Amino acid sequence: MTGSAVEILSPITTGDLRCWRGLPSDLNLAGVTAAFPRDSDWSGAGQLGRRHRAASYLWVDLADPQRKMRVWFEEDRVVLIDLACSWIHGDRDRIVGFFGKPAAALDTWQGVVPMPRAELVFPGCGIAVFFSRDLGSIWHLALYSPVALNVYEDDLRLNMETRRHQPREQ
16 A cells, blocks of 8 residues: 555645545555544445446544545445535535546435436546535535546446335334
């Protein structure tokens, strides 16, 4: 690995995305949790991408307990990090200036609200940037190693939709 997790993630933690070029492919969970404390001993499991790739995750604290990131991993290898990021500012034009034209602008969800073309994917830079339709600002990031667009969609993409279920009648 070419640097500590703190150095690797500093463009994210400082809110300056200009230097982001993706997670190293050999980033391990131990390196991340040594740099950023876990918020608890709890961990979970979920599915990523169209192929429903199984992965585990845990939460770590950034600068303070109000800022958290979810670290997705397989065995000890980090495959994705995602985080809500209200402290990172930038509109679509500024982000495109940093990373070039996105490979895709995908439909996503912000909870129960559909967000057409709100997920800008820059797979060669290892980042997907989610924009709020109402505010025009960044609300979420997905970070990963640089890959082809189809690999991101198949194996790494987050399903951001929240589904509400009707209560069962008794």
